[in-house]
Amino acid sequence: MSSFDTDRLAVILRDAAKAEILPRFRHLDAGMVRQKTDAIDLVTEADEQAERRIKAAVEATWPEALFVGEESVAANPALLDELDRAAFAIVVDPVDGTANFAAGLPLFATMAAVVRNGETIAGIIYDPMGDDWVLAEKGGGAWQRRPDGTQWRLQVATAPGLADLVGHVSITFLPAESKPKVLANLAKIKVAANYRVAGHDYRTFATGFSHFVMFNKLMPWDHLAGTLISQEAGGYAARFDGSPYLPSHRAGGLLIASDPDTWNLLRSEVFTV
Structure with missing residues (x-):
């Protein structure tokens, strides 16, 4: 199992979603949504502000980590090359499903992964609408967890024909x-x-x-x-x-x-x- 403090990162994602993402859901005006590469590749004020908040918290908690966010890479593509060489990195998608978020559809997520020496050692998917996480540390199983601490272990389905x-x-x-x-x-x-x-x-x-x-x-x-x-x-x-x-x-x-x-x-x- 990883020695990384996955619980702390999970709380950082939730705090950013509560502060920067949910208040903007279905409250975006035209100036808060922009196209990046094409009409289905969007960025909103929620993406940008949530990533800034997550980045600040990550840098305060793990100053030795390379922070690689989707919007940070949009501004500086060289971060992807740095990720390939990094001994320790935290990779973040502040609003996964931005097109859904911009359309007012309640199906989006906030995600983070922890990479050490080219291997993913922890992963978190937070659902702002459901207010829970699915998360895993390498070798420790996958879990669904609620903010009150209730959790249960996950198991994929048995496949039919x-x-x-x-x-x-x-x-x-x-x-x-x-x-x-x-x-x-x-x-x-x-x-x-x-x-x-x-x-x-x-x-x-x-x-x-x-x-x-x-x-x-x-x-x-x-x-x-x-x-x-x-x-x-x-x-x-x-x-x-x-x-x-x-x-x-x-x-x-x-x-x-x-x-x-x-x-x-x-x-x-x-x-x-």
Whole structure:
């Protein structure tokens, strides 16, 4: 198990959400929302102010840590290269699911992962609307926890056959030539959902309410926490080529399933990218 104070980081995320995110939910005017790269890549005042608050608290608590936030990287892309070399880093997504948040949909998350020497050792997904966390430390299992201290251990669901699988699938960043084939292949399973918020895709999987998640673009703030939590809940994770997913990876796809057999089945029958 990690010796990192995961509980302290979890409280920092919650405090930022209470102070900077929830007061702005459904109270954003036009000047508080901007496009970054395109119409579905948004940033809001809540993202920016929450990240500033989290960064200040992280730097006060762990001054030796490299802070890598989604909005910090937007301003300074070289931070991603620093992450690959860092002995100790904390990676944060202040509002995962910004498009949902901006649209007034109550499905978004605040996430953080802790990286030591190129390995994710802790991950936290906080749900501001539900006011609870799913979190994990490497080797310590995955847990759902409420602010009153109540918690329970998470376990992924036992997967059924291909035709009855329920999963969360992001096709947005698949190569254009692969999308038609993958979309056709998804007819082989029961449900292919997409919440447009990785944090809740991972929560649904780790809490046993789906059988797999699939992503192609691998930005660390989106996937480090969720992958560790999924693995600690018993899931099997690998990139499309079968190699482990690491904090240094930005591409190569990511498929996480209830077990290795289901992973291989999905890779051969559905995600033949």
